[in-house]
Structures are given as C-alpha cells and as structure tokens.
Amino acid sequence: MQLQNNDGESENSLTSADLSALLQSLGQERSRQTFRQLFEFFAPRLKTYFLKGGATSELSEELVQETFVIVWRKAEMFDSRKASASTWIYTIARNLRIDRFRKERRYLYKDDQFFANALVGEETQFDDHHQSQLSERVKKALPLLPAEQSTIIKLAFYEDASHSKIAQYLQLPLGTVKSRMRLALGRLRKLLEGVDL
Missing domain, CATH: 1.10.1740.10 (RNA polymerase sigma factor, region 2, helix turn helix motif)
Incomplete structure (x- = not known):
C-alpha cells in the first residue's frame, strides 16, 4: 500500500x-x-x-x-x-x-x-490489569488441555505467534493448526469458567 x-x-x-x-x-x-x-x-x-x-x-x-x-x-x-x-x-x-x-x-x-x-486505545490492545489477570487464568487452565492443543495456545498467547508461524514452527499444515486452535479455544473457554484466581 x-x-x-x-x-x-x-x-x-x-x-x-x-x-x-x-x-x-x-x-x-x-x-x-x-x-x-x-x-x-x-x-x-x-x-x-x-x-x-x-x-x-x-x-x-x-x-x-x-x-x-x-x-x-x-x-x-x-x-x-x-x-x-x-x-x-x-x-x-x-x-x-x-x-x-x-x-x-x-x-x-x-x-x-x-x-x-x-480494545480502545490507539496504542495498546489490552489493559495491563486485565491482560495479567487473563494470563494467570490461562496458565492454570493450560495443563488441563491435551499437549498438542496447549502448545498451540502457548505459542499464540504468550509468544504472539500467528497461525502461519505456529504451523511453520511445529511443521504442521496450516489447517491442522487452525483446527487445533479452534478445539483448544472452545475447551479453554469452558475450563476458564471453573478456574479461580
């Protein structure tokens, strides 16, 4: 552009x-x-x-x-x-x-x-407090996911890696990464409901 x-x-x-x-x-x-x-x-x-x-x-x-x-x-x-x-x-x-x-x-x-x-500032994506709080909740829920799903969530959430970068890093087809990500997020949402800080 x-x-x-x-x-x-x-x-x-x-x-x-x-x-x-x-x-x-x-x-x-x-x-x-x-x-x-x-x-x-x-x-x-x-x-x-x-x-x-x-x-x-x-x-x-x-x-x-x-x-x-x-x-x-x-x-x-x-x-x-x-x-x-x-x-x-x-x-x-x-x-x-x-x-x-x-x-x-x-x-x-x-x-x-x-x-x-x-998601309101021009400069930041998340408020630090909520980002930190979510990070703690995710950390507690991750061990409850299957290993292949938790690895993808860790790369996306903590390393800020895109789907294509994750696919390249794990040597997996992009479709597999997206599928696992969808499954992981669906399961993680349910798990987060029961995770207390």
Whole structure:
C-alpha cells in the first residue's frame, strides 16, 4: 500500500479540527480528494493499530480498506459535537477488528462487551490489569488441555505467534493448526469458567 501526499503538505500537520472538517466535508460533498487526504493520514496509523493487535500485515491492510469503505459510506453520519474524527474512525476500525476476530474464533474471553471496552486505545490492545489477570487464568487452565492443543495456545498467547508461524514452527499444515486452535479455544473457554484466581 503506497501512501503519497501529492499536495506537498505534511500529513502530520493536520490538527484534530482539520480532520473533523475533512470528515464533515466528505459527508457533505463526497469528494475523492478529501477522501484521499483522510486515507493518507489514517491508513498507516490504522495499519499499525491492527498489527499491534495481532493481525498479519495482509489482514491489517484488508481491515484498513474495509474501514475506509465504511468511512466513505457513512461519513455523513459523523457529528463533530459527539466525537473527534480520530475517535469516530478508530471506533469503526475497532469494531471491524472485533467482528473479524470473532469470526475466526480467536477470543479467549467470554464477554464481548469486555472486548468492546478493552480494545480502545490507539496504542495498546489490552489493559495491563486485565491482560495479567487473563494470563494467570490461562496458565492454570493450560495443563488441563491435551499437549498438542496447549502448545498451540502457548505459542499464540504468550509468544504472539500467528497461525502461519505456529504451523511453520511445529511443521504442521496450516489447517491442522487452525483446527487445533479452534478445539483448544472452545475447551479453554469452558475450563476458564471453573478456574479461580
């Protein structure tokens, strides 16, 4: 994804007020030039956000594109009195990320509302307290999983390894890794219900 600013202006010179004005203008005028300015400003930041959240580079770019499809379609709904442009766009990105990871069954938490509240910063994926708490619960539940499943969970959860990296490391087909991951997460969710800190 090549991002260029043909106007010669530094994208970093845009203020929060500038971004809100651009987003409002997009909603009113549907200008491709305005859309391009918003895309060039936010796309690299959103990609970094998705990467920090554990998405692959390819998935991150896909989620950036999906975010901006929604921005284009719903820009007229933006209200600068209720939120900044950054907050509005990052909320779209966060919700897409949650939906995608839910579909891939990558969640370890039972409560989706927790994800909606926890995955909110541009800088961090999880609040340290909840991450530490979950880590302790998972640690206690892992020995109760079959060895091949617990190994995959350890690599994904503690090493932050992607499915493809796990497959490469364990010399297993990618489909096998995904299948074991699904089984492990399903079992782990049930086990976590009975694990006390």
